[in-house]
Amino acid sequence: MAAPASISAGGGAITQLTALRYVAAFAVMLSHLDFLAANTSPAVRATYTLFFHQGFSGVSFFYILSGFIISYAYRDRLLAGTIGTGAYLYRRLTRIVPLHWLTALVFAGWLAVAEADPPHLTTLVLNLGLLHAWFPAMTIHYSLNGPSWSLSDEAFFYVAFLPLVRVPVRGLCWIAALGLAVIAALALASSLTETAYSPTIEWFFYVNPAARLLEFVTGMLLYHVWRAGRGRAFATTAAEVTLIVAVPVAMLGFALLDVPMQFRYQLAYLPLMAALVLVFAYGGGGVTRMLRTRPLVLLGEASFALYLTHRPIITLTHQVLGGRAHGWGDVLLSALLLVVCSAVSIAVFLGFERPILRWSRRARRVPPMGVPAV
Numbered sequence: 001m002a003a004p005a006s007i008s009a010g011g012g013a014i015t016q017l018t019a020l021r022y023v024a025a026f027a028v029m030l031s032h033l034d035f036l037a038a039n040t041s042p043a044v045r046a047t048y049t050l051f052f053h054q055g056f057s058g059v060s061f062f063y064i065l066s067g068f069i070i071s072y073a074y075r076d077r078l079l080a081g082t083i084g085t086g087a088y089l090y091r092r093l094t095r096i097v098p099l100h101w102l103t104a105l106v107f108a109g110w111l112a113v114a115e116a117d118p119p120h121l122t123t124l125v126l127n128l129g130l131l132h133a134w135f136p137a138m139t140i141h142y143s144l145n146g147p148s149w150s151l152s153d154e155a156f157f158y159v160a161f162l163p164l165v166r167v168p169v170r171g172l173c174w175i176a177a178l179g180l181a182v183i184a185a186l187a188l189a190s191s192l193t194e195t196a197y198s199p200t201i202e203w204f205f206y207v208n209p210a211a212r213l214l215e216f217v218t219g220m221l222l223y224h225v226w227r228a229g230r231g232r233a234f235a236t237t238a239a240e241v242t243l244i245v246a247v248p249v250a251m252l253g254f255a256l257l258d259v260p261m262q263f264r265y266q267l268a269y270l271p272l273m274a275a276l277v278l279v280f281a282y283g284g285g286g287v288t289r290m291l292r293t294r295p296l297v298l299l300g301e302a303s304f305a306l307y308l309t310h311r312p313i314i315t316l317t318h319q320v321l322g323g324r325a326h327g328w329g330d331v332l333l334s335a336l337l338l339v340v341c342s343a344v345s346i347a348v349f350l351g352f353e354r355p356i357l358r359w360s361r362r363a364r365r366v367p368p369m370g371v372p373a374v
Contacts, residue, residue, distance in 0.1 A: 024062055024303070025058065025304075027058035031055035034048070040326050044330060051252050056206070056265075063212055067157070067223070068220070071165070072223055088162075092158040096304070098352075098357075098360075099308050131152060138199050141207050145312060157213065157216040164220065179214040235284035240279060240287035302346045302350075303345070314337055317333070
């Protein structure tokens with residue numbers, strides 16, 4: 001089946017999704033400014049707790065977008081046999097592994113030298129092998145560079161896509177419906193019995209690759225919806241603005257309403273993030289035109305670097321300052337960190353990530369795809 005005319009051969013017609021990746025990564029970065037939770041100002045503490053902390057919802061956007069873009073880039077090619085399983089996995093893993101290894105080893109070096117607490121060999125192997133999200137222990141799934149747990153999920157999605165790509169749309173709907181029913185039932189049962197924070201619950205509903213597969217499959221289904229042109233009439237400037245505003249409103253609202261974390265980890269944000277991906281995939285509004293500008297596309301291209309480098313920068317800064325910033329000093333520090341992390345991500349993308357990616361493609365003689373990377 002041919003791609004719709006709205007997609008250019010180089011993928012430029014959906015570059016707005018690339019720019020949105022920066023927004024999602026920025027939200028995740030806000031959630032990791034956790035030193036604000038201990039600030040001396042009640043206003044600062046409340047801002048972090050009620051809003052910034054909810055930035056973890058950006059992960060849902062990434063997972064749904066991943067299912068959409070990977071379907072766009074590989075579904076037809078895998079089904080037609082024009083790309084093999086090995087080439088597909090090579091392309092996906094070379095997209096995430098080099099920078100993951102770099103940041104993980106930097107963290108390991110920091111722990112060994114500055115903290116005199118080198119990671120256990122098993123933890124290091126699981127982390128570098130992208131298997132760490134499967135383990136409930138926080139010392140494993142959040143080991144080294146904490147945000148890398150989501151790459152363990154992504155690696156699972158890449159493998160799962162190989163059989164899922166051959167499942168008819170109706171079958172994908174049944175898989176999504178079953179996954180939704182099971183996770184919702186478990187979340188409800190858990191929220192009725194576990195009201196306090198539990199690291200096990202956080203792992204199961206937030207980190208666990210099997211539970212997060214629902215969002216990836218949702219992205220695959222959105223690709224079929226988008227390809228069929230359903231809902232295109234709703235992809236207007238008004239819809240884009242509404243969704244952009246709805247995300248922070250939902251983040252604040254779920255916190256104020258004290259929605260159980262079992263639901264906030266995934267299910268509460270799933271419909272909103274799905275709508276965001278679909279509406280902006282069509283790109284029929286004025287916000288899309290802004291997102292296609294070169295500076296925002298560059299930030300989007302550097303979003304993976306931002307995602308993997310911001311935590312080491314925040315951790316190192318906190319270690320060096322030793323908690324000397326208080327009150328509004330924390331606010332100024334946070335603003336500086338947001339700027340520094342964004343600048344570093346662009347430098348890492350241009351100086352490391354892009355050259356490594358180009359070298360890996362030449363090594364396997366794989367032609368560029370020209371689609372938004374995830």
